[in-house]
Amino acid sequence: MLKLFTSNRQTNNAIAQAVKSLSQYEIDIRVQEHFITFLQNPDSRSLYHANPRLIAEQLQLSERDTLKLLVVALKEGIVTLNWDIQCPMCQGVDFAATQLGKLKSFHVCPVCRHKHQSDADHQVRVTFSIDERLRSLPQEANDPEFRNQIDAQYGVVSGHRLLTLQMFRELFPRETIPPNESLLIRQVTILFTDLAGSTALYSQRGDSQAYSLVRQHFNLLFQIVDRHNGAVIKTIGDAIMASFTSPDDGLKAAIAMQEAMQYFNQQFESTDPQLILKIGIHAGACISVNLNDRSDYFGTTVNTAARVEGLSQGNDIVFTESLLSYAEAITNPNNYHLYKSSANLKGLSEPLTVFHMNVSSITHPLPSN
Known part of the structure; x- marks a missing residue:
């Protein structure tokens, strides 16, 4: 038990130190504190392929400001970016595309084998996960039912929305x-x-x-x-x-x-x-x-x-x-x-x-x- 407590404390300290690096991007201290609290959330489901709109609510920010925060956090290695693809036939979500460079013109659903055009407005959406170097998430973090409930409540952020974010284009010009x-x-x-x-x-x-x-x-x-x-x-x-x-x-x-x-x-x-x-x-x-x-x-x-x-x-x-x-x-x-x-x-x-x-x-x- 003592070992677990020490590990959690070290993880939380590492998260807090990492988030402090966002000061160079003029991220407000209050926003940093909210972000630290979010990343330290005991409910790991919120940190695995997290919906940016859920994060926006937790941080009390607009969707635009939340995406900006997440992009600079991505630059600093605090989070990872996921290009998730939902099949229009079976509604299953494919997590295979961890980079924009892995997307193709056509996508084949790994579950039902339906082939469809990669639609950046409807099928391709962006989510964010805490970088495993800061916090390793347990298997139960991958909870499809939880994610479906969040997506139904908040809606999703399309891949196209991130492509029209100026800060993303500036910090990741080769993405x-x-x-x-x-x-x-x-x-x-x-x-x-x-x-x-x-x-x-x-x-x-x-x-x-x-x-x-x-x-x-x-x-x-x-x-x-x-x-x-x-x-x-x-x-x-x-x-x-x-x-x-x-x-x-x-x-x-x-x-x-x-x-x-x-x-x-x-x-x-x-x-x-x-x-x-x-x-x-x-x-x-x-x-x-x-x-x-x-x-x-x-x-x-x-x-x-x-x-x-x-x-x-x-x-x-x-x-x-x-x-x-x-x-x-x-x-x-x-x-x-x-x-x-x-x-x-x-x-x-x-x-x-x-x-x-x-x-x-x-x-x-x-x-x-």
């Missing part, structure tokens, strides 16, 4: 599926931006100052995308491509971008060239792929979003009908002027209905980190 494989994304909102008149900006302000302004505008956009539950997939010249699991988050991010850019431009003289932001948004299905050793998106939805951004005149937002049913931001007419048009886009056989949103002049402070 991708294998080359020549793909994950099905049933619903993604793709946002493209670009700067209008950037050639004139560089000519009139000079390369050094113009580049500095472009970098500042990138920092603003990155902050806004992250704050609205999205991730910047890549930058292309003066442009960015971002993704969101929610159309509403994507449109709210676009509005926040234009408002921030209006305020940003107020620091310049009226005769100075302004940074004019163009934004296009489209939502639909696509696939997640490994491109240049980074997670990327591919398909008609991505191409359409890029074409829609080309319809923007600057200081506006252009989006397609695909957002209308989901984006609550559209219901507030005080923040913009909205009108509809039809456009023929390259690569599409039929004209596409698009909506142009001109954001009202607003002098909000610049967003903080």
Whole structure:
């Protein structure tokens, strides 16, 4: 009995010391204390393939902040990440994919042998376990009935949700599926931006100052995308491509971008060239792929979003009908002027209905980190 007590005490001390390393990521002390309590939970079932939404409740955090905490804890070796796959036929969960790099385009259920496409929105979900180097869990921690009850109560966090977390992409840039494989994304909102008149900006302000302004505008956009539950997939010249699991988050991010850019431009003289932001948004299905050793998106939805951004005149937002049913931001007419048009886009056989949103002049402070 004394040996067991000593072992538990050593384990708890090791957990507490490990969690203290999260201070370098500016994790609040109160959150660290809650996290330590969670990891020391005598009920080991809560620590084996744990649902992030259960963890969020225990830590009194939002889902977004909980995922950020878990990602930095993963970086520090406190937890392990699991890419669990649920079979759509028998509903059994396969724990074999311990890394994103082990997922394939198609998955064969080890129980019923049903073959299905790897669906990052519905079948692939993420869970977290305490690293066995900190705490070795007993066999009874693997309790399928307990996990099913938790999932039914809280819902699950899809693999796609983690792929749209900016911190995950930054801390694990090489965490991708294998080359020549793909994950099905049933619903993604793709946002493209670009700067209008950037050639004139560089000519009139000079390369050094113009580049500095472009970098500042990138920092603003990155902050806004992250704050609205999205991730910047890549930058292309003066442009960015971002993704969101929610159309509403994507449109709210676009509005926040234009408002921030209006305020940003107020620091310049009226005769100075302004940074004019163009934004296009489209939502639909696509696939997640490994491109240049980074997670990327591919398909008609991505191409359409890029074409829609080309319809923007600057200081506006252009989006397609695909957002209308989901984006609550559209219901507030005080923040913009909205009108509809039809456009023929390259690569599409039929004209596409698009909506142009001109954001009202607003002098909000610049967003903080």
